[in-house]
Amino acid sequence: xxxxxxRLFGGKRGVLNLVVLAxxxxxxxxxxxxxxxxxxxxxxxxxxxxxxGLVMLWGKGGVLSLGQGVFFGLGGYCxxxxxxxxxxxxxxxxxxxxxxxxxxxxxxxxxKLPTLWLPFKHLPFALIATVVVPALVAFVIGYAMFKRRxxxxxxxxxxxxxxxxLSLGIDGNQGLTGGRNGITDLRTLCGWDIRSTHAQYxxxxxxxxxxxxxxxxxxxLLSGKMGKMLLxxxxxxxxxxxxxYDVSMFKVFTFCLAAALSGIGGALFVLQVGFxxxxxxxIVPSIEMVIFAxxxxxxxxxxxxxxxxxxxxGKSLFSESFPQLxxxxxxxxxxxxxxxxxxxxxxxxxxxTQRFGPWFSKQRQPEAAPLVALSxxxxxxxxxx
Amino acid sequence: MQGFAGLxxxxxxxxxxxxxxxxxxxxxxxxxxxxxxxxxxAYTVYLCSSLVHTYAPALAGSYFVFAIIIAFLVAxxxxxxxxxxxxxxxxxxxxxxxxxxWGLSLIMQQGFRLTFxxxxxxxxxxxxxxxxxxxxxxxxxxxxxxxxxxxxLLLTLAVWTFxxxxxxxxxxxxxxxxxxxxxxxxxxxxxxxxxxFALGCGIAGVAGAxxxxxxxxxxxxxxxxxxxxxxxxxxxxxxxLFGTIASAFGIAQGQSIAGFFLEGTMGKVxxxxxxxxxxxxxxxxxxxNKVRS
Numbered sequence: 001x002x003x004x005x006x007r008l009f010g011g012k013r014g015v016l017n018l019v020v021l022a023x024x025x026x027x028x029x030x031x032x033x034x035x036x037x038x039x040x041x042x043x044x045x046x047x048x049x050x051x052x053g054l055v056m057l058w059g060k061g062g063v064l065s066l067g068q069g070v071f072f073g074l075g076g077y078c079x080x081x082x083x084x085x086x087x088x089x090x091x092x093x094x095x096x097x098x099x100x101x102x103x104x105x106x107x108x109x110x111x112k113l114p115t116l117w118l119p120f121k122h123l124p125f126a127l128i129a130t131v132v133v134p135a136l137v138a139f140v141i142g143y144a145m146f147k148r149r150x151x152x153x154x155x156x157x158x159x160x161x162x163x164x165x166l167s168l169g170i171d172g173n174q175g176l177t178g179g180r181n182g183i184t185d186l187r188t189l190c191g192w193d194i195r196s197t198h199a200q201y202x203x204x205x206x207x208x209x210x211x212x213x214x215x216x217x218x219x220x221l222l223s224g225k226m227g228k229m230l231l232x233x234x235x236x237x238x239x240x241x242x243x244x245y246d247v248s249m250f251k252v253f254t255f256c257l258a259a260a261l262s263g264i265g266g267a268l269f270v271l272q273v274g275f276x277x278x279x280x281x282x283i284v285p286s287i288e289m290v291i292f293a294x295x296x297x298x299x300x301x302x303x304x305x306x307x308x309x310x311x312x313x314g315k316s317l318f319s320e321s322f323p324q325l326x327x328x329x330x331x332x333x334x335x336x337x338x339x340x341x342x343x344x345x346x347x348x349x350x351x352x353t354q355r356f357g358p359w360f361s362k363q364r365q366p367e368a369a370p371l372v373a374l375s376x377x378x379x380x381x382x383x384x385x
Numbered sequence: 386m387q388g389f390a391g392l393x394x395x396x397x398x399x400x401x402x403x404x405x406x407x408x409x410x411x412x413x414x415x416x417x418x419x420x421x422x423x424x425x426x427a428y429t430v431y432l433c434s435s436l437v438h439t440y441a442p443a444l445a446g447s448y449f450v451f452a453i454i455i456a457f458l459v460a461x462x463x464x465x466x467x468x469x470x471x472x473x474x475x476x477x478x479x480x481x482x483x484x485x486x487w488g489l490s491l492i493m494q495q496g497f498r499l500t501f502x503x504x505x506x507x508x509x510x511x512x513x514x515x516x517x518x519x520x521x522x523x524x525x526x527x528x529x530x531x532x533x534x535x536x537x538l539l540l541t542l543a544v545w546t547f548x549x550x551x552x553x554x555x556x557x558x559x560x561x562x563x564x565x566x567x568x569x570x571x572x573x574x575x576x577x578x579x580x581x582f583a584l585g586c587g588i589a590g591v592a593g594a595x596x597x598x599x600x601x602x603x604x605x606x607x608x609x610x611x612x613x614x615x616x617x618x619x620x621x622x623x624x625x626l627f628g629t630i631a632s633a634f635g636i637a638q639g640q641s642i643a644g645f646f647l648e649g650t651m652g653k654v655x656x657x658x659x660x661x662x663x664x665x666x667x668x669x670x671x672x673x674n675k676v677r678s
Contacts, residue, residue, distance in 0.1 A: 152479060165661065328492055339475070
């Protein structure tokens, strides 16, 4: 029992991190922000699911994917297709030439629902699809590439190309996907109005709870054999391979996991924001998702959440007041986080605690195992946000 | 006609890919700001054109040739500075280079937007670039397309000569193959890196200059082609100049033929999907060096 506690929460530091984040998300923000702002925070939190996936894949696994928007989008589209079908029942769409199909299909002269859409009439299917579809796509891509030992830069470029392909593909198939405008005007989830204030509160808290569950789950995963494997692969991939492990399948698994997390984020995004469009799938959003993880500290789970929150808050504050400067800031952020703070916020916090920590706590736990101490840049549990 | 459209896309892709083949293919630096260096070249030509037409209208016919050279120098200098200020600190971390150059590209794009405005601009082209040949009644070959193709041919030859027939090219290839050894025999590898990067960016600048003859230039026109360009280089096999040429040709022809049969962007989607699929089966690209590293 004690070891399960240790693995889930990661010791005293982990519990402290969890409590701070929970207090912020569940108490401080809901009490201090209007529902409009809180809804925005909820939207940013959905990106932190992607960032968590990237922490696993990039920070821990050393594989950078520039196509996480693909999985975010796939999850989002799966959710949006269900909501759209519910929003376009025959009664509310009776002015269309074909009632009962989504409005954009009617505009594109479709007369019946495409087969691809049919299963999305059922909520359980749609919910499972938000996780399984991204993971399946990731499996195909990952299996093809990691088995051939493609990694590093090539993997990044090819995933970026996939992001471009998917966004162009969605854009080009207006009748099937809603084209550039995406799927909009989503109103209810099983009769429950998702645009009401009440629903927005509920969805915000659902997002937070899911986020905590996932963080704990990932900590559990990382503190076991999987975490050791990822660390070892990141340090000396060949040696792990020569020891008889199938390195590629571990990578494929991590990639699928990251994709599934992004898919969940996408689905929650659709529920809270009420639309999805190819502008969340393409190259630019995908690479911005990387910066969330990088700002937080690429191998820190809690850091990813703070990173997503901070960058997005900065983005909306800046674009409200100085729209012209935002891109400079974003560009500067990309450069600064790489050149000056490779370990992001988590690294900064770590430095501060090392300098000032002893003043506050008398007993400091020697956290790092010998292997990790040698590697220097990596901390074992990565929960030092 | 589709064939010719393909040829002109081929020239554009090849022009962009040549610079990248040096920077990415040879040095292994993922320069996501490559498109912006191209846009820098295009804007330089635009600036030259406005200056010439305001102050020296007599030169209006011949300025374009000089503008291309100036574009090369401007983009090359910018590349030199970027290497010195940013890239050289990141050689050991390729994934971080990728993020940093993306940041650089955002900054450059916004810089263009603030300097030249968000609207697309076109330089005033000299008379001799306008119009088209008519070998027969049904065939219409635009001169600017032929010009770009000629420039591409010239530049490809120049790059090849540089890489395989010049001292600096030799040093560059030596540095790429074995950095420590090259340093030991007295090559200033840091300087070679900087010059190589500057050269690649300069070639991107020429590509941008050539681009102005067939399309207008906006702040984001560089980033529009960046993925295609990287795919050209990767698809061709990163360290092979011939592979780059062949894959640019294949991709361009594929896109223009697919664009004929499928509507809108779907042609491009089909071709990109095809490339990604082939790269998954054959990750080393079409023409890989048969040397194990």
